[in-house]
Amino acid sequence: MKGFLGKRAIASAISLVGLIILVFFLSRLTGDPTDLYLPLDASQEARENFRNIHGLNDPLMVQFGRFVGDLARLDFGMSIRRAEPALDAVLRGFAWTLQLAAITMVLVTLLAIVIGSLAAFRVGGLFDRLATFFSLIGASAPDFWIAIVAIVLFSVNLGWVPTSGTGTPWHWILPIGVLFIRPFGLILQVVRGSMISTLSSAYIKTARAKGVKNRPIIFVHALRNAMLPVITVIGDQAAGLLNGAVVVESIFGFPGVGKLMIDSILQRDFAVVLAAIMVTALAIFVMNLLIDVLYAVLDPRIRY
Amino acid sequence: MAATDTDAQPIADAPHPARRILAMLWRDKFAFAAALFLLLMVFCALFGPMLLEDAATRQNLRGRNAPPFDFSKPWLFWLGGDALGRPLLARIVVAAQNTLMVAAGAVASSLLIGGALGLIAGYTARLASQVIMRLADVIMSFPSLLLAVIVLYMLEPAVGNLIIVLAITRIPVYLRTSRAEVLEVRERMFVQAAQVMGASTRRIVFRHILPVIFPTLITIATLDFAFVMLAESSLSFLGIGIQPPEITWGLMVAQGRPYLTTAWWLSFWPGLAIILTTLSLNLLSNWMRTALDPVQRWRLELPRSRK
Numbered sequence: 001m002k003g004f005l006g007k008r009a010i011a012s013a014i015s016l017v018g019l020i021i022l023v024f025f026l027s028r029l030t031g032d033p034t035d036l037y038l039p040l041d042a043s044q045e046a047r048e049n050f051r052n053i054h055g056l057n058d059p060l061m062v063q064f065g066r067f068v069g070d071l072a073r074l075d076f077g078m079s080i081r082r083a084e085p086a087l088d089a090v091l092r093g094f095a096w097t098l099q100l101a102a103i104t105m106v107l108v109t110l111l112a113i114v115i116g117s118l119a120a121f122r123v124g125g126l127f128d129r130l131a132t133f134f135s136l137i138g139a140s141a142p143d144f145w146i147a148i149v150a151i152v153l154f155s156v157n158l159g160w161v162p163t164s165g166t167g168t169p170w171h172w173i174l175p176i177g178v179l180f181i182r183p184f185g186l187i188l189q190v191v192r193g194s195m196i197s198t199l200s201s202a203y204i205k206t207a208r209a210k211g212v213k214n215r216p217i218i219f220v221h222a223l224r225n226a227m228l229p230v231i232t233v234i235g236d237q238a239a240g241l242l243n244g245a246v247v248v249e250s251i252f253g254f255p256g257v258g259k260l261m262i263d264s265i266l267q268r269d270f271a272v273v274l275a276a277i278m279v280t281a282l283a284i285f286v287m288n289l290l291i292d293v294l295y296a297v298l299d300p301r302i303r304y
Numbered sequence: 305m306a307a308t309d310t311d312a313q314p315i316a317d318a319p320h321p322a323r324r325i326l327a328m329l330w331r332d333k334f335a336f337a338a339a340l341f342l343l344l345m346v347f348c349a350l351f352g353p354m355l356l357e358d359a360a361t362r363q364n365l366r367g368r369n370a371p372p373f374d375f376s377k378p379w380l381f382w383l384g385g386d387a388l389g390r391p392l393l394a395r396i397v398v399a400a401q402n403t404l405m406v407a408a409g410a411v412a413s414s415l416l417i418g419g420a421l422g423l424i425a426g427y428t429a430r431l432a433s434q435v436i437m438r439l440a441d442v443i444m445s446f447p448s449l450l451l452a453v454i455v456l457y458m459l460e461p462a463v464g465n466l467i468i469v470l471a472i473t474r475i476p477v478y479l480r481t482s483r484a485e486v487l488e489v490r491e492r493m494f495v496q497a498a499q500v501m502g503a504s505t506r507r508i509v510f511r512h513i514l515p516v517i518f519p520t521l522i523t524i525a526t527l528d529f530a531f532v533m534l535a536e537s538s539l540s541f542l543g544i545g546i547q548p549p550e551i552t553w554g555l556m557v558a559q560g561r562p563y564l565t566t567a568w569w570l571s572f573w574p575g576l577a578i579i580l581t582t583l584s585l586n587l588l589s590n591w592m593r594t595a596l597d598p599v600q601r602w603r604l605e606l607p608r609s610r611k
Contacts, residue, residue, distance in 0.1 A: 015441035022442065026454050136590075140582035142534050144541045145557055145575030152564050246449060247538050262542065265453050273450065281445055 005289070012285045016278070023277055024064055024270075032056065033080055033268035054080060067274075076278075077271035081264070086271035089260060090279050096166070097249075097256035098283075101241035103172070104179045109234055112184055116191025117218050117226075123196060131188065138185025147178045147251045164253035175252045179245055183237040190233045191226070198226040227298055235291040239284045328595050328604040335591035338584035345581055349404040352397040361549070363388045372569045384569040386560070392569065396577050399551040403578075406463055406552070407533045410470035415525050417471070418478025423509055425479065426486025437483070440476040448473040448535070452544050461547045466539070470532050481524055485517040519596035526589035530582035537578055553578050 034050050042050075051057045055066065070077055076087040119131040154174065155163040161173050198204065199222055207221050246258035253259075257276055264272040329336050364385070372384035372392075384392050425436040452469045459465045489495060490513060498508050537554025539545030546552045548559075553574040560570025595604055 011438065011441070014438055015445065018438065018442045019445055022446065023450065027450065029454055029458055136586050137579070137583060140530060140579055140586050142537050142554070142557075142575060142578050142582075144538060144554075145571070145578065148557070148561055148564055148571055149568075149575070152568055156565050243447070247541065250542070261447060262449055265447075265450050277445075277447060284445070 004292075008289065008292075009285075012281075016281050016285075019277065019281065020274065021064075023274060024067060025060065027265075027268075027270050027273060028060060028063075033270075036268055037080065076275040079264075079269055079272045081267050081269045081272070086269075086275040087279075089272055090257060090275040093255055093257040093260040093276070094279050094283070096254065097242065097245075097258060100172070100175060100179065100245070100249075100254065100256060101238060104176050104241060105183070105234065105238050107176070108180055108183045108187060108237070112187040112191055113223070113227075113230070116188045117195050117223065119188075120192045120195035120199060121214070121218060128192075132192065135185040135188040135192075138181045139189065140185075141181055143178055143182060143245070144247045144251060146181060147174070147248055150174055150178060151251075164251070166254060171252075175245075175248055175254055178248050178252075179241065183234075183241075186237065187230065187233055190230050194226040194229045195222060198222045201225075224298055228295065231291055231294055231298070235288060238287060242283050242287065243280050324605075325595070328601075329591070331604045332591045332594075334587050338587035338591075341580060341584045342588065345400055345404065345584075348397045348400040350401075353401050356394040356397050361390065363390060371567075372573075384567070384573075386556075386570055392573050395551060395556065396553065396574055399553050399556060399574065400577070402463060402546060402550055403533060403536065403552045403554070406466050406470065406536050406546075407529050409464075409467035410474060410532045410536075411525050411529050413467065413471040414474035414528075415478050415521060418475040419482045419521055421475070422479040422482025423486055423514070426483040427490060427505070427509055427513070433483070436479065440479050443472060444476045446473075449539075449542070449544070452539050456544060461545065463546065463550070466536065466545055469539075470535055473535070474528060474532060477524065477528060478521060482517055482521060485520055486513055489513050489516050519592075523589055523592045523596060526585055526592060530585040530589075533578065533582055533585075 032051075033054070034047050034056065038047060038050055048057070055063060058066075067077065074087075076085065076090075078084070079086045079089055082089050115131055119128040122128055151163050151174065154160050161170050162168070163174075165171055195218075199218075204217060204222055207217055212221065243258065245256070246262050248254070249256045249259040250262060257280060261273065261276045263269075264276065329339060368385065368388065372382065378391075382393060386392055386395065421436050421440075425433040448469070451472060452466075455465055455469045490508075495508060495512055498512050503512070536545060536552065537557065540552050540554035541558040543558065546555055548555070556574035557571045557578075560567070560572075560574070563570050591604075595601060
């Protein structure tokens with residue numbers, strides 16, 4: 001297990017370093033922030049001054065060296081736009097995203113497992129066909145479209161929930177509801193498929209022959225084995241949410257890391273972009289490790 | 305060899321492959337409807353701009369945000385008009401071209417590149433494989449929004465460049481799948497037999513391994529087509545994809561957003577077009593998973609049992 005962890009950490013670290021280098025240099029290609037932050041009629045002097053303050057006049061390699069040096073001291077640099085350390089802004093946004101992703105994924109996982117297992121129990125039955133059909137629709141729905149249709153329906157016309165922002169629990173309902181749909185559809189299909197093949201295996205037939213009731217067969221005997229492929233998909237979906245649900249977050253004005261990322265990219269706030277990438281990459285790495293551990297817990301045959 | 309023919313039932317001639325596929329498609333009514341709908345969309349994409357380009361761009365300020373289902377108007381206005389009085393139905397038909405072309409281009413190129421790299425990574429030495437896999441990790445964790453901004457800022461936001469952005473982000477999907485499949489297939493007996501008989505690496509990879517993993521790749525590509533369409537729509541919706549006056553369905557949803565409370569149909573219909581197309585692709589991909597799998601295919605070929 002230890003050797004496996006080490007290998008995984010090294011592979012991830014290599015990828016992260018490559019990613020950081022690539023992002024650092026490529027993002028500089030998108031233009032000079034000076035034009036964005038100073039008024040059009042700013043004097044040449046003011047422009048030079050701005051560039052000097054933010055170190056934009058140095059050669060690219062010098063800037064990169066400074067970035068790496070600062071990073072070694074866990075200093076992610078200052079945000080140009082917000083005049084605060086980039087890491088602070090990112091961690092604040094990430095805390096919001098983490099809550100949103102965690103609540104959504106818990107709901108998705110519980111409901112998808114229960115409904116998917118029940119659907120697999122009578123393949124081709126009415127419940128199964130309904131579940132399959134709605135999960136397919138869910139998996140095909142563009143989230144930005146669902147989001148604005150939901151706003152018109154539930155916020156504007158019915159007035160049940162606020163349109164955007166945060167503050168009360170009511171603000172969370174629409175973003176969670178919209179983010180819920182696609183992972184739910186995808187995971188439900190995987191649960192169903194995996195459950196169908198598990199239910200037809202020999203040990204389940206043995207249990208049936210011994211007179212075990214239906215519910216314990218599904219939720220005690222079969223579920224544990226059927227979960228293995230499901231966990232992979234849950235991990236993928238959770239990683240997508242941790243990366244920040246950019247579209248949903250910006251439609252609902254949710255101050256998460258996805259919205260922060262797109263804003264910083266458009267505002268050429270490179271320090272924040274890099275810090276956001278590193279924080280989310282670390283989070284996804286930790287989550288993937290947890291999933292591997294979960295594999296080993298669920299299936300004692302898996303040893304790393 | 306001929307001794308197996310002792311049972312009473314003579315084996316009929318195998319039907320023509322195309323007929324066989326059609327029969328299997330007919331067995332799954334959802335997949336059949338999906339295939340029909342996709343054909344219609346492809347038709348719109350191919351001929352829509354030619355036939356309706358004029359109607360789709362002609363402004364008519366008296367028909368601004370014309371409500372849908374007003375059947376006294378010409379049929380192009382049955383889904384309503386947009387903020388400049390252009391008929392939504394015509395615009396959706398015309399936008400099908402860009403929407404489908406971007407998705408098709410991105411899926412085809414990522415399938416080609418990713419599949420080839422996956423074959424190499426699965427079949428060759430460890431070092432090359434390691435390099436390719438780490439590269440895939442980097443691409444996978446590279447934020448696609450940033451990539452889009454970079455490429456579209458340096459080049460220009462044209463259809464071709466959008467295809468490049470989306471293709472790059474989807475390469476790892478095919479790479480990982482084909483590598484995993486190759487790793488499994490190359491241990492099978494027939495590959496070892498080919499190796500023992502002295503087949504060249506190229507022959508083994510292309511004649512023996514590729515045909516086995518190809519159905520999986522095609523099934524994934526169908527599913528991925530839907531995903532890429534959604535990704536393109538999101539980019540266009542955020543304003544960093546296709547730029548007006550070019551149109552895609554995602555851009556149409558974005559353009560209708562300011563009028564949501566007064567004219568819901570501006571965003572609703574293009575969104576519905578996206579949903580129906582991705583839903584059809586999902587249904588078709590589900591069917592393919594069965595139809596292309598020799599072990600599962602019988603479910604679509606046996607006569608329906610009477611329950």
